[in-house]
Amino acid sequence: MEKNTEIVIFWFRRDLRLMDNTGLIQALHSGYPVIPLFIFDEDILNELPKNDARVSFIYQSLINIHLQLKKYQSSLVIKRGHVATVFDELIAKYRIKKVFYNNDYEPYALDRDQKITTQLAQHNIQVQGFKDQVLFEKDELLKDNGTPYTVYTPYNNKWLKALIPERHAVKPLAQQPTKNFLAFETLAPSLESLGFIKSKLTVRPPQLNDLNEYELHRDFPAQRGTSYVSPHLRFGTISIRAVVSLAINTNSTYLNELIWREFFMQILAHYPHVVTRNFKPAYDGIIWRDAPEDFERWCSGTTGYPLVDAGMRQLNQTGYMHNRVRMVTASFLCKHLLIDWRLGEAYFAEKLLDYELSSNNGNWQWAAGTGCDAAPYFRIFNPTLQLNKFDKELSYVQQWIPEYKTNYIPPMVDHKFARTRALETYKRGIKR
Numbered sequence: 001m002e003k004n005t006e007i008v009i010f011w012f013r014r015d016l017r018l019m020d021n022t023g024l025i026q027a028l029h030s031g032y033p034v035i036p037l038f039i040f041d042e043d044i045l046n047e048l049p050k051n052d053a054r055v056s057f058i059y060q061s062l063i064n065i066h067l068q069l070k071k072y073q074s075s076l077v078i079k080r081g082h083v084a085t086v087f088d089e090l091i092a093k094y095r096i097k098k099v100f101y102n103n104d105y106e107p108y109a110l111d112r113d114q115k116i117t118t119q120l121a122q123h124n125i126q127v128q129g130f131k132d133q134v135l136f137e138k139d140e141l142l143k144d145n146g147t148p149y150t151v152y153t154p155y156n157n158k159w160l161k162a163l164i165p166e167r168h169a170v171k172p173l174a175q176q177p178t179k180n181f182l183a184f185e186t187l188a189p190s191l192e193s194l195g196f197i198k199s200k201l202t203v204r205p206p207q208l209n210d211l212n213e214y215e216l217h218r219d220f221p222a223q224r225g226t227s228y229v230s231p232h233l234r235f236g237t238i239s240i241r242a243v244v245s246l247a248i249n250t251n252s253t254y255l256n257e258l259i260w261r262e263f264f265m266q267i268l269a270h271y272p273h274v275v276t277r278n279f280k281p282a283y284d285g286i287i288w289r290d291a292p293e294d295f296e297r298w299c300s301g302t303t304g305y306p307l308v309d310a311g312m313r314q315l316n317q318t319g320y321m322h323n324r325v326r327m328v329t330a331s332f333l334c335k336h337l338l339i340d341w342r343l344g345e346a347y348f349a350e351k352l353l354d355y356e357l358s359s360n361n362g363n364w365q366w367a368a369g370t371g372c373d374a375a376p377y378f379r380i381f382n383p384t385l386q387l388n389k390f391d392k393e394l395s396y397v398q399q400w401i402p403e404y405k406t407n408y409i410p411p412m413v414d415h416k417f418a419r420t421r422a423l424e425t426y427k428r429g430i431k432r
Contacts, residue, residue, distance in 0.1 A: 005033070007094050007182055011101040012038040012076075013109070015132055015236035016061040018068055020170045022132040027100040028177030035094070035182050036069060038062055040080040040194055043112075053199035053319050053353055054235075059191045061237050066188045074181035080194050083112060084119055096125050102132035102236075105269045106357050133233075133240060134262050135159075135168050138269035148270040150279075150372040152263050159259050165248060170241050201319045203353050204228040206238060208246055215253035221311075221322035222395035227254070228320075230354035233261070264362030267372055274361055276342070278370035283377075286370075286429030288340040297412055298333050299347055301400075304411035305383040307391060308332045310400035317400075319353035324390055330367035331381040336418040338425055341368035369426070377426040380419050 010027040016038075018024065027034045040055075048055060066076040079086045090096065099120060104113065117127045131137050141158045142148060149155035191198055206229040217225025232238040240258070247255035268274060278284055297303050301312035311325035321329070326348075333344045345364040349355050365371025369379075391397055398404050 004095055006097050007035055008032045008098045008100060009035050009037050009096060011099055012036065013101060014104055015102045016065060017237055018065060018173055020239040020241055023100045023102040023130040025171055025173065026130060028180045030098060032097055033182035034180050035077060037077045039083055039086050042082050051197050051199045053201035055196050056199040057203045058235060061235060063188055069181060072178050072181040073183040075184055075186045077186060078189055083116060087116060087119060091123055098126045098128065101129050103129040105265055107272050107275060133236060134265055135240060135244060136162060136262060138266040148266060152373045155263050156256060156259050168241055170245060203231045206232050211251040211254050214251045219324045219390050221325050222391055234354050234356045261359055264358040267362060268358040279365055279372045280370055282431045283370040285431050286426060289338040291339060294337050295339050295343060298337060302409060304409045306397040306401060306404060307383050307387040310397045313400040315351050319351060327367060328381050328383055328386050330364055332383055334368040335380045335422040336413055338422060341365060378423060380422055382415060
């Protein structure tokens, strides 16, 4: 391609699909040839293990896009490096008019995007971001007095009232603009050449065919009652509009779970301090136990509480944990062991295939009682009662704890003792 040919770039990030991709559609309507780009960001990658399953999933999703682009005589440019350096290389190679992307709301991404916008502006290159991974951004749904919602139910009501199915419908990739992909061919790099190796863990495809009875089965970890859509929303291999459109017509309980996701996203956007601190400053006085051996037993699934241990082993072996069990394991760490929720959050962030900062943080602070609209500190899940209620036949437990019937360990802490200790610690620590 001639250097004097003007082009635009669409920068893939957390939107790894061609279908219903807001920023990509806008780029294709720009009137300029579009180069699709993905950057493996070294500022993120350098903190990950070489066999990180999420990187393997991202890579395979990129290969799928690369192959789809062949239909349009185009390719996906896949780079690894520091984002600023990669853009310097692209500026030297192409005459770039504009860079399009879809907005990301996590603190690191916001900082990175601001720096890149400043960098590109120095070369008279415009940058434009679009709403794509949520239906409503942080300032679109506010209280009547202009402040953010910090309680879920009124936010949910406002969200549902603002929802207009026609306006928030899936946007097809129109036939005409696809001709605007720049015609070029390049080879996709191998995963190994990017510094990684293929993980043995895989991301399940979403199970969205039958959500009609979702609320009847979703709490039972031995049943296939959940959608497995969370990693696909996290990395954008499916659009939020597609999932919401389906939920509107099939199941209101499932739709509420999607609204929780956006609730926590706007909490993170309005209150970024939650990344490292309690949402509620009143809880800053809680004295967490420094108990690395207890934490290790929780991590390895050897607490002696079957539902907790099954959940942690499922997480360690598959990168996934059933949502009901996530609540039980998180409550156990914070309440039974009195270990800082931030340690549990970091462990989940390392292991979960569907890790998303806002949801992970919001749910951990919910379990600890320190977050917005959190479970009250005196609500302490009884892991044994939870087991009897949601895995009565022990199907889930025996799947992940093969020694359960033969050589299973006793509980590491007595429930009654742990509950009393937690209540006393919270009472002393909470500032009135």
